[in-house]
Amino acid sequence: MLYLLLNIFSIFLAILPRSIALYLGKFFGLTLxxxxxxxxxxxYINLKIVFPEKSxxxxxxxxxxxxxxYGMIMIxxxxxxxxxxxxxxxxxxxxxxxxxxxxxxxxxxxxxxxxNWEMLIPIISQYKKMAAIVRTQNNSxxxxxxxxxxxxxxxxxxxxxGSKKKMLKSLYNNSVLTLATDxxxxxxxxxxxFFGKPASFPKGAGHFYYLTKSKIIIGFCILDKKMxxxxxxxxxxxxxxxxxxxxxxxxxxxxxxxxxxxxxxxYPEQYFWFHKKWDKNIYV
Numbered sequence: 099m100l101y102l103l104l105n106i107f108s109i110f111l112a113i114l115p116r117s118i119a120l121y122l123g124k125f126f127g128l129t130l131x132x133x134x135x136x137x138x139x140x141x142y143i144n145l146k147i148v149f150p151e152k153s154x155x156x157x158x159x160x161x162x163x164x165x166x167x168y169g170m171i172m173i174x175x176x177x178x179x180x181x182x183x184x185x186x187x188x189x190x191x192x193x194x195x196x197x198x199x200x201x202x203x204x205x206x207x208x209x210x211x212x213x214n215w216e217m218l219i220p221i222i223s224q225y226k227k228m229a230a231i232v233r234t235q236n237n238s239x240x241x242x243x244x245x246x247x248x249x250x251x252x253x254x255x256x257x258x259x260g261s262k263k264k265m266l267k268s269l270y271n272n273s274v275l276t277l278a279t280d281x282x283x284x285x286x287x288x289x290x291x292f293f294g295k296p297a298s299f300p301k302g303a304g305h306f307y308y309l310t311k312s313k314i315i316i317g318f319c320i321l322d323k324k325m326x327x328x329x330x331x332x333x334x335x336x337x338x339x340x341x342x343x344x345x346x347x348x349x350x351x352x353x354x355x356x357x358x359x360x361x362x363x364x365y366p367e368q369y370f371w372f373h374k375k376w377d378k379n380i381y382v
Contacts, residue, residue, distance in 0.1 A: 100239035104176065111173060112180035116187070119177050120170045120325055127169020131162055141371035143381055148293045148362065163367035167321070171214040179247045183220055188319075188327035190221070197315060197331050198225035204269030206314045208303050208334065208354050210280035211370035212361060213320040214327060216248070221319070221329055222274055223252040229268035229275050231256050265302070269312050277303050279351075280358060282375050288344075290351045293359060297376050303354070304347030307336065316354060318361050321368060 111119045131138070138161055145157045152160075174183075190198075197205075207222075209215060222228050230248055234257050235241035248255055254273065256264045268275050279300045287298035307314055317331035334353050340346050362369050374381050 100237065101242050104240075104243045105179070108176050108179040111177035116177070117325065119173055123170035123173030124166045125169070126173060127166040128162070130169065131165035137372045140374055140381060144371045144375060145366070147295060147376065147380075148366070160366050161371065164369065164371055167368050168370065170321070171216065174214060175216045175247055178216075178220065179243070183217070187325075188217065188221060188329060190328075191330050194317065194329065194331040195225070197333075198222065198274075201226070201313065202272060204272050204310065204312045205274045206269070206303050206306050206310075206312050207274050207276045207331075208314060208316045208350075209276065209278050209318055210358055210361075211278055211373075212280075212358075212365065213318050213368050215278055215319065217319045217327055218276060218329070219248050219253055220250055221327075222276070223250045227252050227254075227268075227271065227273040229254045229256055229265065229273045231258055231261065231265065231275075231277055233258050266306065266309065269306060269310050274315075275306065275312075279303055279354065280375075281373055288347050288351055290348070290355050292355055292375065295376050299351045299355065301347045301351075304350035305343070307350060308343045308346045314350065316357050320361075320365055 111122075114122075141161045141164065142157055145152070145160055149157065149160075205226075207228075209218060219228070219230050230253055232244070232248065232255055235244055245255060254264075254268060256268070265275055277300070279302065281300075283298045283300040285298070286301070288301050288304075289296045290299050291297075292299075303314060306312065314334040314336065315331045316334045317329060319327050319329040321327055334350065334357075336346065336349055336353070340349055
């Protein structure tokens with residue numbers, strides 16, 4: 099039933115002009131802002147770590163804008179099931195296009211839950227094969243719809259659970275292995291200073307680089323004031339003289355976190371603040 103309703107809602111959103119659909123998304127996000135106080139508490143703690151100098155009012159403004167932003171990208175995600183995002187709504191620079199068209203081998207792509215990470219699939223898959231690593235949804239109907247929403251040509255969808263062999267195979271098949279590596283990896287991750295506090299980051303990108311020496315790229319899909327997306331890529335350079343696996347994993351994540359911190363500071367309202375990124379005792 100939920101699957102059917104989501105598809106009907108998607109068709110309805112596709113009929114609407116995109117600008118109106120996104121305004122509906124803002125309203126949806128604002129509704130969540132008032133209905134999900136627990137997530138607001140987590141977001142507030144996270145933002146206070148990143149912006150200790152900001153007042154309670156300033157932080158709450160960022161939280162409200164983050165909810166509204168999340169509402170917009172969810173509406174865009176649902177809408178895209180029934181329509182194709184037009185090229186006029188996103189841009190990539192020359193370097194990004196060159197990376198995606200001229201690199202014939204597999205690439206390890208590190209990104210994050212900022213801007214609209216779901217837009218990465220329809221954009222990248224126009225240029226190169228990609229493997230999208232996704233979390234299985236608890237609701238089977240929701241999971242079926244999410245699969246449909248991400249099932250573009252040139253895209254292999256891989257579940258996070260038990261997927262290392264498939265991820266490795268995707269690199270050997272010359273795909274872009276896409277990893278959103280900003281969430282808390284808990285005891286399976288590597289501890290890296292993130293805005294001055296140690297946080298656990300996934301080891302995956304460094305692990306696959308150690309095994310394959312595939313080039314690492316990093317980029318984010320950011321929404322601008324005109325409601326269009328800017329997606330730019332760059333290489334994440336790693337010195338050739340680092341040989342030990344753990345040293346490589348640390349270096350990859352340190353370079354990644356450096357880029358991540360900068361983009362978050364520039365677009366704080368577009369970051370997904372609602373996960374417990376740091377030690378669980380901070381959120382008690």
